[in-house]
Amino acid sequence: MTTETFDTEVKLLPGDLAIWFFIFMELLVFGIFFIAYAVMRVQNIEMFNHYQLTLNRELGAANTLLLITSSYFVVRAVHAIKLNKVKQCIYWLYAALGGGLGFLVLKSIEYADKFSEGISLSTNTFYMFYLSLTMFHFLHVILGMVILFAVAIKAQRGAYSAHDHIGVETGASYWHMVDLVWIVLFPLVYIMR
């Protein structure tokens, strides 16, 4: 599958088609998870509203900014490789990885704080959703970083150019999905009441 088309034609999905089926499945799972959270909240409104206030909104917002910015860096990497600027592409990919690493660090601080208070999946329904949803997303951030790192290594070995950059677009698409999911997760779990 190539990404080369004329502007007047309908474009093909960027990157490898297989990653898109993976992305659709991931979105379906997260979507069901989000709706399950919202439905369970209806049955436990006071509990959800009370324990939501114990979450660290500052770290949640900072993590949102990190993921948005990291996604922006990945866009810059894709634009760079389309112009055959391989070095710039590599720099932007590592910058995006830095954003991902920052997300993991802040999330780990948040988890350490909760675990030190003895909070676990079995504490109550709210924390069950909070921990399972955010940890599921946390694992996707790690997977996204592994993919981006592999793309960066391949880029360093000269595997990509302006004419052949499907791998960069594939990694970028997955990383944007990780960002997209968090865009819904953050207001739903941390803010909405």
Place this chain on the structure above:
Amino acid sequence: MKIPYNIHTIWLLMVVLTLSTYALGKLGYGGIVVVFFLLLTAVLKGGLIIRDFMELKEVSLLWRVIMYGWLWTVCIAIAITYMISI
């Protein structure tokens, strides 16, 4: 003054929307109007990611329906549960 529409301004817009979401939480605002605002903010940010970051604005209608459909379906379902509970 015309504000340019490019990935830099899109990133800036998403930062501002994120800060507004955080501010609403910090100020302790709740209720259905705030929930609608937060969900519309999420739809706008998600739409920008799909359209401009994922670069799906010119792909076939099927793929766009799947992606935007996911975003709208999830947010509308969440909105309904909050309408029931508020």
